[in-house]
Amino acid sequence: LVARKSFVLLKNDNHALPLRREWRKLALIGPLAKSKRDLDGSWVPEADTTLITSVYDGLGQRLGRQTQLSYAKGCDVQGESRAGFAQAVAAAQNADAVVLTVGETWDMSGEAKSRTDLHLPGVQEELFRALKATGKPVIVVVFGGRPLIFNTIADQADAIVMAWWPGAEGGHALADVLSGDYNPAGRLPSTFPRAVGQIPIAYNQQYSTGRPVTKPGDTRYKSAYIDAPNTPRYAFGYGLSYTTFAYADLKISRPQLTAAETVQVQFTLTNVGPVAGEEVAQLYLRDPVASLVRPLKELKDFQKVLLKPGESKVLTFTVTKDKLSFYNQQLAWVAEPGEFQLMVGAAADDIRLSGKVELLP
Numbered sequence: 001l002v003a004r005k006s007f008v009l010l011k012n013d014n015h016a017l018p019l020r021r022e023w024r025k026l027a028l029i030g031p032l033a034k035s036k037r038d039l040d041g042s043w044v045p046e047a048d049t050t051l052i053t054s055v056y057d058g059l060g061q062r063l064g065r066q067t068q069l070s071y072a073k074g075c076d077v078q079g080e081s082r083a084g085f086a087q088a089v090a091a092a093q094n095a096d097a098v099v100l101t102v103g104e105t106w107d108m109s110g111e112a113k114s115r116t117d118l119h120l121p122g123v124q125e126e127l128f129r130a131l132k133a134t135g136k137p138v139i140v141v142v143f144g145g146r147p148l149i150f151n152t153i154a155d156q157a158d159a160i161v162m163a164w165w166p167g168a169e170g171g172h173a174l175a176d177v178l179s180g181d182y183n184p185a186g187r188l189p190s191t192f193p194r195a196v197g198q199i200p201i202a203y204n205q206q207y208s209t210g211r212p213v214t215k216p217g218d219t220r221y222k223s224a225y226i227d228a229p230n231t232p233r234y235a236f237g238y239g240l241s242y243t244t245f246a247y248a249d250l251k252i253s254r255p256q257l258t259a260a261e262t263v264q265v266q267f268t269l270t271n272v273g274p275v276a277g278e279e280v281a282q283l284y285l286r287d288p289v290a291s292l293v294r295p296l297k298e299l300k301d302f303q304k305v306l307l308k309p310g311e312s313k314v315l316t317f318t319v320t321k322d323k324l325s326f327y328n329q330q331l332a333w334v335a336e337p338g339e340f341q342l343m344v345g346a347a348a349d350d351i352r353l354s355g356k357v358e359l360l361p
Contacts, residue, residue: 003173016158018180030101041165042110058171109145185278243273247352271307
């Protein structure tokens with residue numbers, strides 16, 4: 001299914017996912033657990049809900065009779081009512097683990113749907129705190145059409161899946177991921193801030209100007225916040241897997257190139273975890289000195305690779321003049337001679353290997 005390929009695993013402490021076999025009683029809680037219309041998102045003017053599988057239906061069909069699935073709404077997406085909290089907490093207390101669905105309704109994002117506050121609407125994070133206080137593992141599934149802010153959940157949830165608007169098969173797709181039948185490999189296409197005051201915070205809109213923070217904690221008289229880190233909550237390109245990957249043996253085919261030549265950036269990617277999975281290896285470049293100030297890094301290439309446990313593969317990125325180019329002050333597409341930094345990693349903030357190459361005049 002396409003839907004499950006879009007899911008991004010944001011957190012998975014203590015291997016809370018996939019759902020453990022010993023969890024025989026599961027509580028599905030939240031305002032979007034039984035929703036159908038919301039799963040189709042805002043770009044479907046007239047959704048046929050008879051064709052949409054909810055999270056409750058998809059998970060219930062997957063778990064079967066072996067696991068008891070209970071449900072409580074808890075609260076609405078919007079509004080201040082906490083009348084459903086007690087029932088939700090009781091369901092959590094009687095379960096081995098909790099799956100909590102939160103986010104936006106389908107008509108809160110899309111064309112002409114801007115928001116000044118990107119926090120989860122209503123009392124959804126308050127509901128999470130009440131469920132977390134039971135001591136049961138809480139796995140959170142977030143639905144929405146934009147980056148959202150959910151700092152309490154990000155700090156305290158056992159696992160988090162960003163499900164976006166997964167469409168008619170969303171319930172089945174989510175069941176595949178939560179059960180472990182599909183290992184998530186989605187990556188964030190945008191940056192998730194910690195606070196709206198950080199915006200704009202796109203990874204490629206950061207420059208080495210003014211007095212940038214170069215060391216964590218060293219913020220005195222620097223371009224930094226006094227009440228939050230400069231870093232985003234989740235960076236561009238970020239996403240976890242049920243397995244882990246190692247990057248090694250960076251090889252750059254030549255230290256210099258002319259405009260007519262190319263450079264091969266080669267490295268070995270290894271699945272060092274227990275299950276098969278897909279990694280999205282990413283190539284970033286930086287032009288430290290140019291006629292115009294350039295970003296600290298720019299994504300120039302990526303490869304998605306499926307590896308079995310213990311399997312290794314040599315990957316190669318090709319760097320051409322075009323990948324070193326930008327629009328100058330005259331709006332000409334040019335590559336200026338000089339040194340370029342090459343960075344290979346798993347996300348914009350997770351660089352594993354780095355090197356340099358020089359473009360000759």
